[in-house]
Amino acid sequence: MEEKTAEAEALLENSEATSESLAAMIEELNAAWTVRIMTGDVNKNGKITVADATMIQLYCVGMLAETAEFDEAVANTNGDDGVDVADATEIQKYVVGIIDILAPAKLS
Numbered sequence: 812m813e814e815k816t817a818e819a820e821a822l823l824e825n826s827e828a829t830s831e832s833l834a835a836m837i838e839e840l841n842a843a844w845t846v847r848i849m850t851g852d853v854n855k856n857g858k859i860t861v862a863d864a865t866m867i868q869l870y871c872v873g874m875l876a877e878t879a880e881f882d883e884a885v886a887n888t889n890g891d892d893g894v895d896v897a898d899a900t901e902i903q904k905y906v907v908g909i910i911d912i913l914a915p916a917k918l919s
């Protein structure tokens with residue numbers, strides 16, 4: 812995301828930038844942003860895997876490292892009021908293909 816933002820800033824300072832290149836950049840920024848806030852991608856690596864479910868489980872039992880970045884809005888994969896093991900289960904079901912969508916992140 813930081814890299815894309817820097818690219819966008821460089822493009823804005825370039826007086827030869829066309830509206831097409833600006834539109835393309837906006838699209839890339841949107842894509843980068845979408846990856847960043849993808850529901851279920853708790854460890855924010857751009858993919859939803861069992862590692863994300865594991866992170867929720869560790870969080871639920873209070874074993875997640877204090878330094879770990881944990882975004883409840885992203886971890887709340889079933890869209891209810893909080894984060895618990897049911898959210899980890901949602902990710903596991905998603906990973907094995909039992910469900911094909913996770914609740915959208917409710918970002919403040």
Ligand SMILES: [Ca+2]
Binds near residue numbers: 852854859
């Ligand atoms: Ca992930």
Ligand SMILES: [Ca+2]
Binds near residue numbers: 891897
């Ligand atoms: Ca939940």
